[in-house]
Amino acid sequence: MRDVELVAVTKRYGSALAVDGIDLAIPEGSYTCLLGPSGCGKTSTLRMIAGHEMVSEGEILLAGRNVTTLPPAQRGTAMMFQSYALFPHLSARDNVAFGLRMRGVAKAERLRRADEFLDLVHLGPLADRLPAQLSGGQQQRVALARALITEPRVLLLDEPLSALDPFLRAKMREELKRLQRELGISFIHVTHSQEEAMALADLAVVMDHGRIVQAAPPRQIFERPASAFVARFIGGHNVLARGAQAISIRTDRCRLDDGAEGPRHHGHVRAVEYLGAAMRIVVVAEDGTEAEAMLPDSTPPIALGEAATLTWNAADEHALAA
Known part of the structure; x- marks a missing residue:
C-alpha cells in the first residue's frame, strides 16, 4: 500500500519552476525524509502534499484517493511547522486541544484526549504551562502532540529540529522515530541535514533544482550515491x-x-x-x-x-x- 503518491507533480511560481514533474511513491507507515540544498523544491513539495500550495500540474494521491484540489482539512494530513506556531495565550493542553475544538468536539472530551497526547510526548506534568514557560524542545513536543491529536494518516514536518541545539536535536530524533513506529502512520519530514535523514528515514529522497535525483533507503544512498551531486551533498x-x-x-x-x-x-x-x-x-x-x-x-x-x-x-x- 502507498500512503502518498505524487504523479508528475510540478509547481511554478510565476515563471520560476520550483518542482519539476516529480514522481514519488511513499509506502504506508514509513518515515520519509525529503532533503536537499535550499531552493531544491523540498518544502514546496511538502506544502503541496498538505494542500497549502496548489499543484501547477500533476496529481497527489493519499491512500489511493486523489486529493489534488482538496483543502488541507479534507486530506487526512496534519502539518507541524518549523516555527511551531503555538498560541502564546493558551496552555500546552489547550494548544493541543485546539484542532479538536475547531472540529466541535466537546470540551471534556478534547481536554481528555489532549492530556493523552501530552503523555504520549512525555509532557503530561507541564500541561498547564504557557508556551513561554516551556523550553524549545518542550514547545516542539506540544506542536507535535497538537498535530497528532487529529489522528492524521500522514504527518508532515517542515524542518522540525532546525531550531534545537545539537544535543536536543539528537534526543528529538529518537522521539520522532519512536512515535512514528508506535503510531504506525507515515511521517514526511523536510530537512537539509544529511545526518537527520540518515538517522530517521526509511526512505530518503534527495532533491536538486526541483527534481528527485535519488530516492532509496539511506544506507543505499550512502553506499551507492547515484551521482556526484548526491555523493557531495550526502557527505x-x-x-x-x-x-x-x-x-x-x-x-x-x-x-x-x-x-x-x-x-x-x-x-x-x-x-x-x-x-x-x-x-x-x-x-x-x-x-x-x-x-x-x-x-x-x-x-x-x-x-x-x-x-x-x-x-x-x-x-x-x-x-x-x-
Whole structure:
C-alpha cells in the first residue's frame, strides 16, 4: 500500500519552476525524509502534499484517493511547522486541544484526549504551562502532540529540529522515530541535514533544482550515491576523476599511504581536524583536486603543508553517473 503518491507533480511560481514533474511513491507507515540544498523544491513539495500550495500540474494521491484540489482539512494530513506556531495565550493542553475544538468536539472530551497526547510526548506534568514557560524542545513536543491529536494518516514536518541545539536535536530524533513506529502512520519530514535523514528515514529522497535525483533507503544512498551531486551533498565521500569517469570513495575507507597496492592521491595537507574518535585530514593535489580521509584518533600528528598520500582499495570505489 502507498500512503502518498505524487504523479508528475510540478509547481511554478510565476515563471520560476520550483518542482519539476516529480514522481514519488511513499509506502504506508514509513518515515520519509525529503532533503536537499535550499531552493531544491523540498518544502514546496511538502506544502503541496498538505494542500497549502496548489499543484501547477500533476496529481497527489493519499491512500489511493486523489486529493489534488482538496483543502488541507479534507486530506487526512496534519502539518507541524518549523516555527511551531503555538498560541502564546493558551496552555500546552489547550494548544493541543485546539484542532479538536475547531472540529466541535466537546470540551471534556478534547481536554481528555489532549492530556493523552501530552503523555504520549512525555509532557503530561507541564500541561498547564504557557508556551513561554516551556523550553524549545518542550514547545516542539506540544506542536507535535497538537498535530497528532487529529489522528492524521500522514504527518508532515517542515524542518522540525532546525531550531534545537545539537544535543536536543539528537534526543528529538529518537522521539520522532519512536512515535512514528508506535503510531504506525507515515511521517514526511523536510530537512537539509544529511545526518537527520540518515538517522530517521526509511526512505530518503534527495532533491536538486526541483527534481528527485535519488530516492532509496539511506544506507543505499550512502553506499551507492547515484551521482556526484548526491555523493557531495550526502557527505563523507570524495569525488574524483578516473579518466572520463567520475568515482566516489568514502572518506572512512581512505588511509595514509601504507605501501599496499591501490589507487593514490598525492598532495599536501591543507586541513587537519581532531574530531574526538577520528581525525579528518584534507590533502590537495597540485592540480587543486581535494580528497579527505577520516583517520583513527591514534594516527600520529600530521602538520599543515606536509606532503601526504592517501590510498584506498580499488574495490571500494563507486562509479558515478555522468
